[in-house]
Amino acid sequence: MSTQVIVQPKPVQNAFDRFYAGSRGAPGTFKVSHGKGIFFWDTNGKRYLEGSSGALVVNLGHGNARVRDAMIDQANRISYSAFCSESTDTLCKMIADLAGPGFDQAFPVSGGSEAVESAIKLARQYAVASGQPKRWKILARMPGYHGATLGAAAVTGDPDRDEMFGPIMQIMPKVPAPLSYRLPEGFDVSSYADYCADALEQQILAEGEETVLAFIMEPVGGVATGALVAPDNYYSKVREICDRYGVLLIFDEVMCGAGRTGTFLAAHHWPNALPDLVVCAKGLAAGYTPLGAMIAPNRIVDKVAESGGFLHGHTYAGNPLSSAIGVAVLKEMLDQDLMGNATRMGVVLRRKLHALKDRSTTVGDVRGIGLMNAVEIVEDQATKAIFPAAKKASYRVSEIARELGLHLYARRTASGKFGEWFMAAPPLIITEPEIDLFM
Ligand code: PLP
Numbered sequence: 001m002s003t004q005v006i007v008q009p010k011p012v013q014n015a016f017d018r019f020y021a022g023s024r025g026a027p028g029t030f031k032v033s034h035g036k037g038i039f040f041w042d043t044n045g046k047r048y049l050e051g052s053s054g055a056l057v058v059n060l061g062h063g064n065a066r067v068r069d070a071m072i073d074q075a076n077r078i079s080y081s082a083f084c085s086e087s088t089d090t091l092c093k094m095i096a097d098l099a100g101p102g103f104d105q106a107f108p109v110s111g112g113s114e115a116v117e118s119a120i121k122l123a124r125q126y127a128v129a130s131g132q133p134k135r136w137k138i139l140a141r142m143p144g145y146h147g148a149t150l151g152a153a154a155v156t157g158d159p160d161r162d163e164m165f166g167p168i169m170q171i172m173p174k175v176p177a178p179l180s181y182r183l184p185e186g187f188d189v190s191s192y193a194d195y196c197a198d199a200l201e202q203q204i205l206a207e208g209e210e211t212v213l214a215f216i217m218e219p220v221g222g223v224a225t226g227a228l229v230a231p232d233n234y235y236s237k238v239r240e241i242c243d244r245y246g247v248l249l250i251f252d253e254v255m256c257g258a259g260r261t262g263t264f265l266a267a268h269h270w271p272n273a274l275p276d277l278v279v280c281a282k283g284l285a286a287g288y289t290p291l292g293a294m295i296a297p298n299r300i301v302d303k304v305a306e307s308g309g310f311l312h313g314h315t316y317a318g319n320p321l322s323s324a325i326g327v328a329v330l331k332e333m334l335d336q337d338l339m340g341n342a343t344r345m346g347v348v349l350r351r352k353l354h355a356l357k358d359r360s361t362t363v364g365d366v367r368g369i370g371l372m373n374a375v376e377i378v379e380d381q382a383t384k385a386i387f388p389a390a391k392k393a394s395y396r397v398s399e400i401a402r403e404l405g406l407h408l409y410a411r412r413t414a415s416g417k418f419g420e421w422f423m424a425a426p427p428l429i430i431t432e433p434e435i436d437l438f439m
Contacts, residue, residue, distance in 0.1 A: 035062030038427050049437050052409030052423040056255050058287040061427040067288050067328045074324035085320035091327050095293050098264040102274050104298040108318040112254030112281035113147030115292035119277045120151050121312040123214045123248050126300045129307035135213040139203055142174035143224040143418045146252050155216050175203045197237035204245050214248040219266040222255035223411050226374035226421035227367050235273035251275040258283030259333050262343035262370035286329045289322040338428040342370040345430050353424055373424040386419050394420035
Protein backbone atom coordinates (compact mmCIF):
# COMPACT_ATOMS: atom_id res chain seq x y z
CA MET A 1 0.00 0.00 0.00
CA SER A 2 1.53 3.35 -0.98
CA THR A 3 1.20 6.37 1.31
CA GLN A 4 0.43 9.63 -0.39
CA VAL A 5 1.71 12.77 1.37
CA ILE A 6 -0.52 15.72 0.70
CA VAL A 7 1.16 19.06 1.24
CA GLN A 8 -1.39 21.73 2.04
CA PRO A 9 -0.54 25.10 0.52
CA LYS A 10 -0.07 27.60 3.35
CA PRO A 11 -0.58 31.32 3.27
CA VAL A 12 2.92 32.78 3.57
CA GLN A 13 3.33 36.11 5.29
CA ASN A 14 6.12 38.61 5.66
CA ALA A 15 7.07 39.54 9.22
CA PHE A 16 9.08 42.53 7.98
CA ASP A 17 5.91 44.09 6.61
CA ARG A 18 3.86 43.14 9.64
CA PHE A 19 6.27 44.56 12.20
CA TYR A 20 7.24 47.71 10.34
CA ALA A 21 3.87 48.75 8.85
CA GLY A 22 3.05 52.05 10.50
CA SER A 23 6.40 52.86 12.04
CA ARG A 24 8.03 52.86 8.59
CA GLY A 25 4.80 54.05 7.07
CA ALA A 26 4.59 51.18 4.60
CA PRO A 27 1.31 49.34 4.06
CA GLY A 28 1.54 45.65 3.04
CA THR A 29 1.04 46.25 -0.68
CA PHE A 30 3.86 48.81 -1.02
CA LYS A 31 7.09 47.25 -2.28
CA VAL A 32 10.26 48.99 -3.41
CA SER A 33 11.62 47.95 -6.79
CA HIS A 34 14.77 49.95 -7.66
CA GLY A 35 16.54 53.30 -7.26
CA LYS A 36 18.70 55.79 -9.13
CA GLY A 37 20.31 58.89 -7.67
CA ILE A 38 18.02 60.64 -5.21
CA PHE A 39 14.94 58.64 -6.36
CA PHE A 40 13.52 55.17 -5.88
CA TRP A 41 10.55 53.43 -7.54
CA ASP A 42 7.88 51.09 -6.20
CA THR A 43 6.73 47.93 -7.98
CA ASN A 44 3.90 49.89 -9.61
CA GLY A 45 6.41 52.17 -11.32
CA LYS A 46 5.76 55.19 -9.10
CA ARG A 47 8.78 57.42 -8.35
CA TYR A 48 9.69 58.81 -4.90
CA LEU A 49 12.23 61.39 -3.80
CA GLU A 50 14.48 60.24 -0.93
CA GLY A 51 13.50 63.07 1.44
CA SER A 52 15.19 61.40 4.43
CA SER A 53 17.80 59.23 2.66
CA GLY A 54 15.85 56.17 3.82
CA ALA A 55 16.65 56.40 7.51
CA LEU A 56 19.53 58.87 6.91
CA VAL A 57 21.52 56.18 5.16
CA VAL A 58 21.73 56.62 1.37
CA ASN A 59 24.16 59.56 1.40
CA LEU A 60 25.37 58.92 -2.18
CA GLY A 61 21.91 58.18 -3.53
CA HIS A 62 21.25 54.94 -5.40
CA GLY A 63 23.24 53.19 -8.11
CA ASN A 64 26.62 54.85 -7.59
CA ALA A 65 28.92 53.39 -10.27
CA ARG A 66 32.15 53.70 -8.27
CA VAL A 67 30.69 51.79 -5.32
CA ARG A 68 29.21 49.12 -7.63
CA ASP A 69 32.58 48.62 -9.36
CA ALA A 70 34.42 48.40 -6.04
CA MET A 71 31.89 45.82 -4.85
CA ILE A 72 32.36 43.65 -7.96
CA ASP A 73 36.13 43.99 -7.87
CA GLN A 74 36.28 42.92 -4.21
CA ALA A 75 33.86 40.03 -4.81
CA ASN A 76 36.16 38.83 -7.59
CA ARG A 77 39.13 38.91 -5.19
CA ILE A 78 37.72 37.65 -1.88
CA SER A 79 34.43 38.42 -0.14
CA TYR A 80 35.06 37.00 3.34
CA SER A 81 38.01 36.19 5.51
CA ALA A 82 38.48 35.80 9.24
CA PHE A 83 41.74 37.75 8.82
CA CYS A 84 42.24 41.44 8.22
CA SER A 85 42.09 42.05 4.47
CA GLU A 86 43.79 44.75 2.45
CA SER A 87 40.50 46.64 2.07
CA THR A 88 39.77 46.35 5.81
CA ASP A 89 43.17 47.84 6.59
CA THR A 90 42.56 50.70 4.14
CA LEU A 91 39.07 51.37 5.54
CA CYS A 92 40.22 51.48 9.19
CA LYS A 93 43.06 53.85 8.36
CA MET A 94 40.82 56.09 6.26
CA ILE A 95 38.22 56.36 9.01
CA ALA A 96 40.83 57.12 11.70
CA ASP A 97 42.43 59.70 9.40
CA LEU A 98 39.10 61.43 8.69
CA ALA A 99 38.26 61.37 12.41
CA GLY A 100 41.37 63.52 12.92
CA PRO A 101 43.59 64.24 15.96
CA GLY A 102 42.64 62.36 19.10
CA PHE A 103 41.34 59.36 17.17
CA ASP A 104 43.93 56.84 16.09
CA GLN A 105 42.18 53.58 15.35
CA ALA A 106 38.89 52.33 13.92
CA PHE A 107 37.20 49.00 14.63
CA PRO A 108 34.77 48.08 11.84
CA VAL A 109 31.47 46.31 12.54
CA SER A 110 28.23 45.66 10.68
CA GLY A 111 25.92 48.42 11.91
CA GLY A 112 25.05 51.02 14.50
CA SER A 113 23.96 48.81 17.37
CA GLU A 114 27.09 46.67 17.00
CA ALA A 115 29.23 49.80 17.06
CA VAL A 116 27.54 50.99 20.28
CA GLU A 117 27.97 47.52 21.82
CA SER A 118 31.66 47.65 20.91
CA ALA A 119 32.12 51.05 22.54
CA ILE A 120 30.38 49.91 25.72
CA LYS A 121 32.57 46.80 25.95
CA LEU A 122 35.79 48.65 25.11
CA ALA A 123 35.03 51.30 27.74
CA ARG A 124 34.39 48.64 30.35
CA GLN A 125 37.57 46.72 29.53
CA TYR A 126 39.53 49.96 29.61
CA ALA A 127 38.23 50.77 33.11
CA VAL A 128 39.13 47.30 34.37
CA ALA A 129 42.57 47.46 32.74
CA SER A 130 43.10 50.87 34.38
CA GLY A 131 42.38 49.48 37.85
CA GLN A 132 38.84 50.85 38.12
CA PRO A 133 36.69 47.71 38.06
CA LYS A 134 33.86 49.35 40.00
CA ARG A 135 33.00 51.54 37.01
CA TRP A 136 30.26 49.90 34.94
CA LYS A 137 27.32 52.31 34.70
CA ILE A 138 26.73 54.06 31.42
CA LEU A 139 24.63 57.18 31.70
CA ALA A 140 22.49 58.16 28.75
CA ARG A 141 20.11 60.95 27.93
CA MET A 142 16.37 60.62 28.16
CA PRO A 143 15.17 60.81 25.41
CA GLY A 144 17.78 59.26 23.13
CA TYR A 145 18.34 56.27 20.86
CA HIS A 146 21.37 54.02 20.71
CA GLY A 147 20.20 50.82 19.04
CA ALA A 148 18.19 47.64 19.33
CA THR A 149 20.59 44.99 20.65
CA LEU A 150 20.43 44.48 24.41
CA GLY A 151 23.46 46.54 25.44
CA ALA A 152 22.55 49.37 23.07
CA ALA A 153 18.91 49.18 24.13
CA ALA A 154 19.93 49.35 27.79
CA VAL A 155 21.50 52.76 27.19
CA THR A 156 18.55 53.97 25.13
CA GLY A 157 16.33 56.55 26.81
CA ASP A 158 12.87 55.76 25.50
CA PRO A 159 9.95 55.69 27.95
CA ASP A 160 7.90 53.39 25.71
CA ARG A 161 10.64 50.81 25.36
CA ASP A 162 11.38 51.14 29.09
CA GLU A 163 7.84 50.14 29.84
CA MET A 164 7.78 47.30 27.32
CA PHE A 165 11.16 45.72 28.05
CA GLY A 166 11.25 46.62 31.76
CA PRO A 167 14.46 45.74 33.58
CA ILE A 168 16.39 45.08 30.35
CA MET A 169 16.09 48.74 29.48
CA GLN A 170 16.27 50.13 32.97
CA ILE A 171 19.57 48.57 34.05
CA MET A 172 21.49 51.67 32.90
CA PRO A 173 20.67 55.05 34.44
CA LYS A 174 19.19 57.79 32.26
CA VAL A 175 19.80 61.48 32.80
CA PRO A 176 16.41 63.16 32.80
CA ALA A 177 17.78 66.15 30.91
CA PRO A 178 15.07 67.98 29.01
CA LEU A 179 17.16 68.06 25.90
CA SER A 180 14.35 68.36 23.46
CA TYR A 181 13.52 72.04 23.06
CA ARG A 182 10.41 71.50 25.17
CA LEU A 183 11.84 73.03 28.35
CA PRO A 184 9.88 73.54 31.55
CA GLU A 185 7.31 76.37 31.59
CA GLY A 186 8.94 79.81 31.94
CA PHE A 187 12.45 78.38 31.48
CA ASP A 188 15.26 80.87 30.78
CA VAL A 189 16.81 79.49 27.57
CA SER A 190 20.15 81.21 28.25
CA SER A 191 20.68 78.83 31.18
CA TYR A 192 19.98 75.75 29.05
CA ALA A 193 23.55 74.45 28.90
CA ASP A 194 24.10 74.87 32.65
CA TYR A 195 20.80 73.27 33.42
CA CYS A 196 21.36 70.20 31.26
CA ALA A 197 24.98 69.77 32.23
CA ASP A 198 24.02 70.13 35.90
CA ALA A 199 21.52 67.31 35.47
CA LEU A 200 24.40 65.11 34.26
CA GLU A 201 26.59 66.05 37.22
CA GLN A 202 23.80 65.39 39.70
CA GLN A 203 23.17 62.00 38.15
CA ILE A 204 26.87 61.06 38.38
CA LEU A 205 26.88 62.00 42.06
CA ALA A 206 23.61 60.22 42.74
CA GLU A 207 24.87 57.02 41.11
CA GLY A 208 28.19 57.23 42.98
CA GLU A 209 30.96 58.71 40.86
CA GLU A 210 33.25 55.70 41.36
CA THR A 211 30.66 53.48 39.62
CA VAL A 212 30.11 55.59 36.51
CA LEU A 213 31.98 54.32 33.46
CA ALA A 214 30.74 56.54 30.63
CA PHE A 215 28.20 59.05 29.37
CA ILE A 216 26.81 58.32 25.92
CA MET A 217 25.01 60.92 23.84
CA GLU A 218 24.14 61.74 20.25
CA PRO A 219 25.84 65.11 19.63
CA VAL A 220 23.00 65.85 17.23
CA GLY A 221 19.89 64.07 18.47
CA GLY A 222 18.33 61.78 15.87
CA VAL A 223 15.23 59.59 16.00
CA ALA A 224 14.45 60.42 19.62
CA THR A 225 14.70 64.20 19.45
CA GLY A 226 14.57 65.20 15.78
CA ALA A 227 17.87 66.80 14.69
CA LEU A 228 18.38 68.55 17.99
CA VAL A 229 21.57 70.59 18.30
CA ALA A 230 22.38 71.91 21.77
CA PRO A 231 23.94 75.35 22.39
CA ASP A 232 27.73 75.26 21.83
CA ASN A 233 28.61 75.62 25.50
CA TYR A 234 26.61 72.50 26.41
CA TYR A 235 29.24 70.28 24.75
CA SER A 236 32.19 71.84 26.54
CA LYS A 237 30.34 71.65 29.87
CA VAL A 238 29.64 67.96 29.34
CA ARG A 239 33.32 67.40 28.50
CA GLU A 240 34.40 69.26 31.66
CA ILE A 241 32.06 67.24 33.88
CA CYS A 242 33.18 63.93 32.38
CA ASP A 243 36.83 64.90 32.95
CA ARG A 244 36.09 66.00 36.53
CA TYR A 245 34.67 62.59 37.45
CA GLY A 246 36.84 60.35 35.26
CA VAL A 247 33.86 59.41 33.11
CA LEU A 248 34.45 58.46 29.45
CA LEU A 249 32.48 60.49 26.94
CA ILE A 250 31.03 58.47 24.05
CA PHE A 251 29.45 60.18 21.03
CA ASP A 252 26.94 58.06 19.17
CA GLU A 253 27.24 59.37 15.63
CA VAL A 254 25.47 56.46 13.96
CA MET A 255 23.03 58.93 12.41
CA CYS A 256 24.85 62.28 12.50
CA GLY A 257 28.36 61.04 11.58
CA ALA A 258 30.00 60.13 8.25
CA GLY A 259 29.53 63.57 6.71
CA ARG A 260 25.81 64.12 7.24
CA THR A 261 26.21 67.37 9.20
CA GLY A 262 28.86 68.81 6.85
CA THR A 263 31.91 67.53 8.76
CA PHE A 264 33.10 63.90 8.89
CA LEU A 265 32.19 63.67 12.58
CA ALA A 266 29.54 65.90 14.09
CA ALA A 267 32.05 66.20 16.95
CA HIS A 268 34.20 68.34 14.64
CA HIS A 269 31.70 71.19 15.14
CA TRP A 270 32.82 71.34 18.81
CA PRO A 271 36.60 70.73 18.65
CA ASN A 272 37.16 71.69 22.29
CA ALA A 273 34.75 69.00 23.48
CA LEU A 274 35.93 65.91 21.61
CA PRO A 275 34.70 62.62 23.06
CA ASP A 276 36.86 59.65 24.11
CA LEU A 277 35.08 57.23 21.78
CA VAL A 278 32.88 57.75 18.72
CA VAL A 279 30.67 55.36 16.81
CA CYS A 280 29.43 55.79 13.23
CA ALA A 281 27.35 53.63 10.88
CA LYS A 282 24.51 54.47 8.44
CA GLY A 283 26.25 56.88 6.01
CA LEU A 284 29.60 55.07 6.29
CA ALA A 285 28.60 52.61 3.57
CA ALA A 286 25.65 54.76 2.45
CA GLY A 287 23.27 51.78 2.25
CA TYR A 288 25.42 49.66 -0.08
CA THR A 289 26.18 47.22 2.74
CA PRO A 290 25.74 47.07 6.53
CA LEU A 291 28.77 48.81 8.07
CA GLY A 292 29.61 50.59 11.29
CA ALA A 293 32.75 51.63 13.14
CA MET A 294 33.97 52.40 16.62
CA ILE A 295 36.74 55.00 16.62
CA ALA A 296 39.15 55.24 19.54
CA PRO A 297 42.44 56.79 20.64
CA ASN A 298 45.62 54.74 21.10
CA ARG A 299 45.59 55.28 24.86
CA ILE A 300 42.36 53.24 25.14
CA VAL A 301 43.00 50.63 22.44
CA ASP A 302 46.58 49.99 23.57
CA LYS A 303 45.59 49.59 27.22
CA VAL A 304 42.92 47.02 26.36
CA ALA A 305 45.20 45.23 23.87
CA GLU A 306 48.00 45.01 26.45
CA SER A 307 45.68 43.70 29.13
CA GLY A 308 44.80 40.58 27.14
CA GLY A 309 42.81 41.80 24.14
CA PHE A 310 39.30 42.90 23.31
CA LEU A 311 36.75 40.35 24.55
CA HIS A 312 34.26 41.24 21.89
CA GLY A 313 33.84 40.63 18.20
CA HIS A 314 31.46 39.90 15.36
CA THR A 315 31.70 37.34 12.54
CA TYR A 316 31.25 39.91 9.80
CA ALA A 317 33.20 42.72 11.48
CA GLY A 318 35.57 44.16 8.90
CA ASN A 319 34.68 41.67 6.15
CA PRO A 320 36.51 42.49 2.91
CA LEU A 321 33.38 43.16 0.86
CA SER A 322 31.86 45.69 3.28
CA SER A 323 35.29 47.25 3.76
CA ALA A 324 35.83 47.76 0.01
CA ILE A 325 32.39 49.34 -0.24
CA GLY A 326 33.14 51.62 2.73
CA VAL A 327 36.42 52.73 1.11
CA ALA A 328 34.65 53.52 -2.19
CA VAL A 329 31.91 55.47 -0.36
CA LEU A 330 34.44 57.56 1.56
CA LYS A 331 36.53 58.25 -1.57
CA GLU A 332 33.41 59.32 -3.45
CA MET A 333 32.38 61.57 -0.57
CA LEU A 334 35.81 63.26 -0.58
CA ASP A 335 36.22 63.52 -4.36
CA GLN A 336 32.73 64.99 -4.84
CA ASP A 337 33.06 67.33 -1.81
CA LEU A 338 29.80 65.94 -0.42
CA MET A 339 30.44 67.31 3.07
CA GLY A 340 30.77 70.79 1.59
CA ASN A 341 27.58 70.15 -0.36
CA ALA A 342 25.80 69.05 2.85
CA THR A 343 26.71 72.38 4.47
CA ARG A 344 25.63 74.45 1.46
CA MET A 345 22.43 72.55 0.69
CA GLY A 346 21.54 72.44 4.39
CA VAL A 347 21.31 76.24 4.41
CA VAL A 348 19.08 76.24 1.31
CA LEU A 349 16.87 73.46 2.65
CA ARG A 350 16.38 75.03 6.10
CA ARG A 351 15.39 78.34 4.49
CA LYS A 352 12.64 76.51 2.62
CA LEU A 353 11.59 74.53 5.68
CA HIS A 354 11.30 77.70 7.76
CA ALA A 355 9.05 79.14 5.05
CA LEU A 356 6.72 76.18 5.62
CA LYS A 357 5.74 77.74 8.93
CA ASP A 358 3.84 80.47 7.10
CA ARG A 359 1.99 77.91 5.04
CA SER A 360 0.90 75.53 7.78
CA THR A 361 -0.08 76.02 11.42
CA THR A 362 0.93 72.43 12.17
CA VAL A 363 4.62 73.10 11.54
CA GLY A 364 6.42 73.67 14.85
CA ASP A 365 10.15 73.88 15.35
CA VAL A 366 12.46 73.63 12.32
CA ARG A 367 16.02 72.71 13.24
CA GLY A 368 19.16 70.93 12.19
CA ILE A 369 22.70 71.15 10.91
CA GLY A 370 24.07 70.30 7.46
CA LEU A 371 21.66 67.87 5.82
CA MET A 372 20.34 66.52 9.13
CA ASN A 373 17.17 68.52 9.73
CA ALA A 374 13.77 67.97 11.28
CA VAL A 375 10.39 69.62 11.02
CA GLU A 376 8.24 69.27 14.08
CA ILE A 377 4.54 68.55 13.65
CA VAL A 378 2.34 70.23 16.25
CA GLU A 379 -1.36 70.66 16.80
CA ASP A 380 -0.94 74.37 17.43
CA GLN A 381 2.02 76.37 16.15
CA ALA A 382 1.44 79.21 18.63
CA THR A 383 1.52 77.08 21.79
CA LYS A 384 3.61 74.22 20.33
CA ALA A 385 0.99 71.87 21.78
CA ILE A 386 1.60 68.38 20.42
CA PHE A 387 -1.05 66.22 18.78
CA PRO A 388 -2.84 63.66 20.99
CA ALA A 389 -1.05 60.30 20.70
CA ALA A 390 -3.97 58.60 18.96
CA LYS A 391 -3.70 60.92 15.96
CA LYS A 392 -0.25 59.61 15.00
CA ALA A 393 0.26 62.80 13.04
CA SER A 394 3.79 61.95 11.89
CA TYR A 395 2.63 58.68 10.31
CA ARG A 396 -0.16 60.56 8.56
CA VAL A 397 2.34 63.15 7.23
CA SER A 398 4.57 60.38 5.85
CA GLU A 399 1.54 58.73 4.19
CA ILE A 400 0.48 61.98 2.51
CA ALA A 401 4.05 62.68 1.43
CA ARG A 402 4.33 59.21 -0.06
CA GLU A 403 1.13 59.78 -2.02
CA LEU A 404 2.85 62.91 -3.37
CA GLY A 405 6.00 60.97 -4.31
CA LEU A 406 8.22 61.98 -1.39
CA HIS A 407 9.58 59.57 1.20
CA LEU A 408 9.86 61.11 4.67
CA TYR A 409 11.21 59.35 7.75
CA ALA A 410 8.67 60.49 10.31
CA ARG A 411 9.06 59.66 13.99
CA ARG A 412 7.19 59.77 17.25
CA THR A 413 7.43 58.01 20.58
CA ALA A 414 4.38 55.81 21.14
CA SER A 415 3.28 58.09 23.97
CA GLY A 416 3.96 61.11 21.78
CA LYS A 417 5.54 62.60 24.91
CA PHE A 418 8.55 64.06 23.13
CA GLY A 419 6.68 65.27 20.08
CA GLU A 420 6.60 64.20 16.46
CA TRP A 421 8.56 65.27 13.38
CA PHE A 422 9.84 64.22 10.00
CA MET A 423 13.48 64.23 9.04
CA ALA A 424 14.38 66.50 6.12
CA ALA A 425 17.64 64.78 5.26
CA PRO A 426 18.09 64.06 1.54
CA PRO A 427 21.19 62.35 0.08
CA LEU A 428 24.34 64.47 0.28
CA ILE A 429 24.49 64.57 -3.55
CA ILE A 430 21.32 66.69 -3.76
CA THR A 431 21.45 69.90 -5.86
CA GLU A 432 19.59 73.18 -5.35
CA PRO A 433 17.02 72.58 -8.16
CA GLU A 434 16.32 69.16 -6.67
CA ILE A 435 15.62 70.72 -3.26
CA ASP A 436 12.72 72.54 -4.97
CA LEU A 437 11.09 69.15 -5.50
CA PHE A 438 10.59 68.96 -1.71
CA MET A 439 7.79 71.51 -1.74
N1 PLP B 1 22.43 54.92 17.35
C1 PLP B 1 21.73 55.85 16.71
C2 PLP B 1 21.93 57.30 17.06
C3 PLP B 1 20.80 55.50 15.72
O1 PLP B 1 20.09 56.45 15.09
C4 PLP B 1 20.65 54.12 15.39
C5 PLP B 1 19.67 53.71 14.39
O2 PLP B 1 18.82 54.45 13.96
C6 PLP B 1 21.42 53.18 16.08
C7 PLP B 1 22.30 53.61 17.05
C8 PLP B 1 21.30 51.72 15.76
O3 PLP B 1 21.85 51.46 14.52
P1 PLP B 1 21.44 50.16 13.70
O4 PLP B 1 19.99 50.26 13.43
O5 PLP B 1 22.31 50.20 12.47
O6 PLP B 1 21.78 48.98 14.56
